[in-house]
Amino acid sequence: MGAFGHYLAAHFDTLKLEFWALFVGGVANGFLYGMIAVGYTLVYGVLRLINFAHSEVFMSGGFAGYFVMRALVGQSVPSGFSSVGLILLGIVASGLAGALVATLIERVAYRTLRRRNAPKLAYLISAIGASYFLFNLAGKEFGHLSVSMPQPYINHPVFHIFGAPVEMYYVIILVVSVAMFVLLDRVVATTKLGRGIRAVAQDAETASLMGVNIDRTIAITFIVGGTLGGVAGFLFGLNIGVVYTMGFVPALKAFTAAVLGGIGNLRGAMIGGLILGIFESLCVVFVQAAYIDVVAFGILVLVLLVRPTGILGERLGRSA
Amino acid sequence: MRAFLERRSLRRLLITLGVVATVELMTGPPGSNQAPTSGFSGSFGESASFFGLFRTQRWVTFFAVALVLWGLTNFWMANGARVRQRTNLVVSRPRELSQRGPVRWGFALVLLVVALLLPHIETAAFWESAMVTYIAIYILLAIGLNVVVGFAGLLDLGYVAFYAIGAYTTAWVTGALPTPALFHHPLNPFWAIPIAIVIVMIAGVILGAPTLRLRGDYLAIVTLGFGEIVTIFANNLYGITGGSLGTKPIPHPSIHLGPLKYVWGLTPVPYYYLTLAFVVLFLVVFSLLERSRIGRAWTAIREDEVAAESVGINPLKFKVMAFAIGAASAGFAGVVTASADTYIFPSSFTLQFSINILVLVILGGMGSIAGVVLGAIIIQTIQAYLTHSPPAGYQAQDLYIYLGALLITMMIFRPAGLLPSRRRKREIALSEVSHEGHLDEVLTGDDT
Amino acid sequence: MSDVIFDVRDVTLRFGGVVSLNDVTLHHLRGEILAVIGPNGAGKTSLFNSLTGVYQPQEGSITFVGRNEKSVSVIGRKAHRVASAGVARTFQASRMFSALTAFENVKIGAENHHGFGVVGAMLRGPRTRRDDRLSDERTVELLRFVGLTDRANTIAASLSYGERRRLEIARGLATNPQVLLLDEPAAGTNPSEKVELTNLIRRVRDEMGVTILLIEHDMKLVMSLAERLYVLNFGSVIAEGTPEEIRANPVVIEAYLGSSATQAGGS
Structure with a gap:
């Protein structure tokens, strides 16, 4: 006990020192997880299925952003308005790529089975097949080695919280994800489209009797989730770089976030993402970096066993 | 026009x-x-x-x-x-012949003889070793995963974990890990077989007992994570597993039972016969299991868990059992791989691997032992062939693209697989018509 | 009160804010054919699910007196353990193992109370074979009892509604129960099947000695079969008595007219 106590005490000192820096990184990661988790949650809401191929939506966004940056960023690192413009272009490209890949997944791996009213296991397997196909195809077309993204901005600290610097990268993530999430939240809560999504989530059969076009609603759900996932892939790639297998671990964590917040619950997805991101970041103090994924996974198992409905509960159908 | x-x-x-x-x-x-x-x-x-x-x-x-x-x-x-009508007729009653016991056993016997003679028919060095490392081991893995996915209906995406645990147990028992050997002095890998199977089954119970109460899709993702974690540990616990550098050399197995002495060496054919013996053993045991009350209980749980509980079946118990039993053959496959390959590395135990095994099961037919063996033979022969003489421009990873496409294609066009299990085929058909009501088209009536 | 088989006291079951069962108290005597009636949504199926361990009521107690007079508390016990203790049931929308044959359906119920070993099952040892034979015999016997002998090898999904109901009863009986809970056994059956079913249920009690608890909408069937009834409305027991007493009870008539008068009239 004594040795372990010392270990903890020593690490708590580190934690006190590094807390805010880690916190900022955790929040940024958390927003990314949240953006991916939204895709899981939306699809789960309308189809009651986990979209195993969502990791590849994320990966495709990363590559789309990479190619745009590669084409447009020159020798010197841009700044000012050209940085803003480049990032916006990257967001548009990655969002489009994400939406496109998500639509393809829906068309090929889901709609064909829905027509036949296939058992649930069949959807899981075809989605796994789609994921496997997509990331390996990306590996073939874009190479199997990781590559870092040309930087469209200078990553200097913008401001400080409690002495911890908040770098440009974090500010970009914060602004983009909050803007997209607020927009999404409003759309689902107030527009006709959002009402359709909620109606299908609540009771697909009744919704179709009430004149909601189910196929269209499901397609739109994939597009919306795909856009957010794609943009998250771009933002993630800005810092880490892109590689064909980049989707796997973030998507697994985003899924954890979605479950943590209550799968099917939009705000829950964001909150779950933040909690996971921050927790994971702070864990770095106590656990070797290599085992961080193990921690995230442990949380997933724990949440699934103890409170499978998550913190906010499953409720896309009831309200946003 | x-x-x-x-x-x-x-x-x-x-x-x-x-x-x-x-x-x-x-x-x-x-x-x-x-x-x-x-x-x-x-x-x-x-x-x-x-x-x-x-x-x-x-x-x-x-x-x-x-x-x-x-x-x-x-x-x-x-x-x-x-044309369709005619093909439907053929498709809907393909099994009349194979339903007869003697025919089925006769067929199995012929296959066994072919399997026994195979190393004498095909003597190219590559194919001799491919028969073990590409085919026989994968048959073992596929029939094991089939117990979990096919019989119990549980999607396990971390099946590779059990294979890895089997292989590392072998290294442990034979003293090839940085940690001291299990019984403090290195043993012949032969002893690793029972030990690995027991350890892997225990791992199956430990992983299964908490997670198998989860819904199917959650279980899939949890097992996916579990497979990943085993790889992370194998990669990073340098003091225990040797980390990413792999293990020390693992000795070849040998038998010293009185007058009976045999040492497995570097040539693959003896491994082929060793593996074949276990393939046959597992095949017999698993098909008996399928027809036993345990097999029926698995079917009941797969079809309707609530109804199964209402007749006193404890779903968790049977699911954990499926996990542990399915793990056993992966554990054995791990032993063979470890002792035949001499060294093991964490990079051999990736997510890709679990999905590959899943493809074998899906192609052959979930729940159909004969189908799964066929699926394993088809795909693994193709893989071995592509490795042996790759066409221009082919890279090893390209295979995974094809396998992914195959999974989707099978789910769209032939979800019950090439040689479907009759129960599974009926289940899928029933689920598909339940909203449309063409029951009579699906059910060809009596099942004897 | 040694002849009580189910003793339900002050049971309350809630789902979120919705009260499904409200302070329900009832008792069921061994050997009795008891019916629970009430309009749709009165909580009848919730009661069934509470009695079989599928739902866990938040308040109250449910005691089941099983084999050898052994009292078992149902609440907090998993459904499969309640079933093993001697409570068999059927389901409202009959839940068969639809891809299996009638024979296999019943056999799954019959073999589950043998003790078993995995190794024995794998190797088909002598004990496994003996148990298997016993289960087969029991299955044949039960299929004959419910009149499905000639349908033994038919896939459950292609049986008629009436046949499925009977098969479900056979599957329940195969577990060797003390009490059989029937959730709307006559739903979806035609008049002649109804008569057969009524006779079958009576025979289950008389010949097998199994106590019967019944939920049914069909008043004619209930009144001719049940010896005593409870009436549920909005999750509460509003009346109890013999069929004659219930028929004359103004509270019951009010409840039925207030919600679904047509169903009370029978179909």
Whole structure:
């Protein structure tokens, strides 16, 4: 006990020192997880299925952003308005790529089975097949080695919280994800489209009797989730770089976030993402970096066993 | 002619073109992250032979294929009613012959004789070793995963974990790990067989007991994570597993039982017979299991868990049992791999691996032991062949693209697999008609 | 009160804010054919699910007196353990193992109370074979009892509604129960099947000695079969008595007219 106590005490000192820096990184990661988790949650809401191929939506966004940056960023690192413009272009490209890949997944791996009213296991397997196909195809077309993204901005600290610097990268993530999430939240809560999504989530059969076009609603759900996932892939790639297998671990964590917040619950997805991101970041103090994924996974198992409905509960159908 | 211009027909043309373009991409030359379009332009623009007649760009050839395919599907849709009826007749009763016990056993016996003679028929060094490392081991893994996915209906995406645990247990028992050997002095890998199987089954229970109460899709993702964690530990626990550098050499197994002495060496054929013996053992045990009350309980749980509970079946107990039993053959496969390959590395135990095994099960037919063996033989032979003599431009990772496409294709067109288990086929059909009510078309009546 | 088989006291079951069962108290005597009636949504199926361990009521107690007079508390016990203790049931929308044959359906119920070993099952040892034979015999016997002998090898999904109901009863009986809970056994059956079913249920009690608890909408069937009834409305017991007493009870008539008068009239 004594040795372990010392270990903890020593690490708590580190934690006190590094807390805010880690916190900022955790929040940024958390927003990314949240953006991916939204895709899981939306699809789960309308189809009651986990979209195993969502990791590849994320990966495709990363590559789309990479190619745009590669084409447009020159020798010197841009700044000012050209940085803003480049990032916006990257967001548009990655969002489009994400939406496109998500639509393809829906068309090929889901709609064909829905027509036949296939058992649930069949959807899981075809989605796994789609994921496997997509990331390996990306590996073939874009190479199997990781590559870092040309930087469209200078990553200097913008401001400080409690002495911890908040770098440009974090500010970009914060602004983009909050803007997209607020927009999404409003759309689902107030527009006709959002009402359709909620109606299908609540009771697909009744919704179709009430004149909601189910196929269209499901397609739109994939597009919306795909856009957010794609943009998250771009933002993630800005810092880490892109590689064909980049989707796997973030998507697994985003899924954890979605479950943590209550799968099917939009705000829950964001909150779950933040909690996971921050927790994971702070864990770095106590656990070797290599085992961080193990921690995230442990949380997933724990949440699934103890409170499978998550913190906010499953409720896309009831309200946003 | 007008039939070709209908909306549905044009839709089919689009789908055909999409499929053909995808195949072009899959079979085309690779690209790179420095030249993102090169893979695409190469896939379509590269010069290729037009069926040996003349040389042209790839897209012309593929476009021609697409048009022919489209024409055929149009013909099929327009005039195919009779053809379809006839094929349906054939399809709906393919099993009459194999339903007879003696026929089935006779067939199995013939296959066994072929399997026994195979190393004498095909003596190329590559194929001798491929029979073990590409085929026999994968059959073991596939029939084990089939217990979990096929019999119990649980999607396990971390099956590789059990294989890895089996292999590392072998290294542990034989003293090939940085940690001291299990019984403090290194043992013959032969002893690793029972020890690994027991340890792997315990791992199955430990993983299964908490997670198997989860819903199917959650279970899939949890097992996926579990497979990943085992790899992370194998990679990073340098003091225990040797980390990413792998283990020390693992000795070959040997038997010293009185007058009976045999030492497995570097040649693959003895391993082939060892593995074959265990394949037969597991095949017999698993098919008896399927027909036992445990097999029936698995079917009951798969079909309707609430109803199964109402007759006193404890679903968790049977699911954990499936996990542990399915793990056993993976554990054994791990032992063979470890002792035949001499060294093991964490990089052999990846997510890809679990999915590959899943493909074997899906292709053959979930729940159908014969199907799963067939699936394993087909895919693994192809993989071995592609490794042995790769076509121009083929990279080893390309196979995974094909396997992914195969999974989707099977789910769309033949979810019950090539040699379906009758129960599974019926279950899928029943689930599909339950909203439409063409029950009679699915059910051919009696089942004797 | 040694002849009580189910003793339900002050049971309350809630789902979120919705009260499904409200302070329900009832008792069921051994050997009795008891019916629970009430309009749709009165909580009848919730009561069934509470009695079989599928739902866990938040308040109250449910005691089941099983074999050898052994009292078992149902609440907090998993459904499969309640079933093993001697409570068999059927389901409202009959839940068969639809891809299996009638024979296999019943056999799954019959073999589950043998003790078993995995190794024995794998190797088909002598004990496994003996148990298997016993289960087969029991299955044949039960299929004969419910009149499905000639349908033994038919896939459950292609049986008629009436046949499925009977098969479900056979599957329940195969577990060797003390009490059989029937959730709307006559739903979806035609008049002649109804008569057969009534006779079958009576025979289950008379010949097998199994106590019966019944939920049914069909008043004619209930009144001719049940010896005593409870009436549920909005999750509460509003009346109890013999069929004659219930028929004359103004509270019951009010409840039925207030919600679904047509169903009370029978179909």
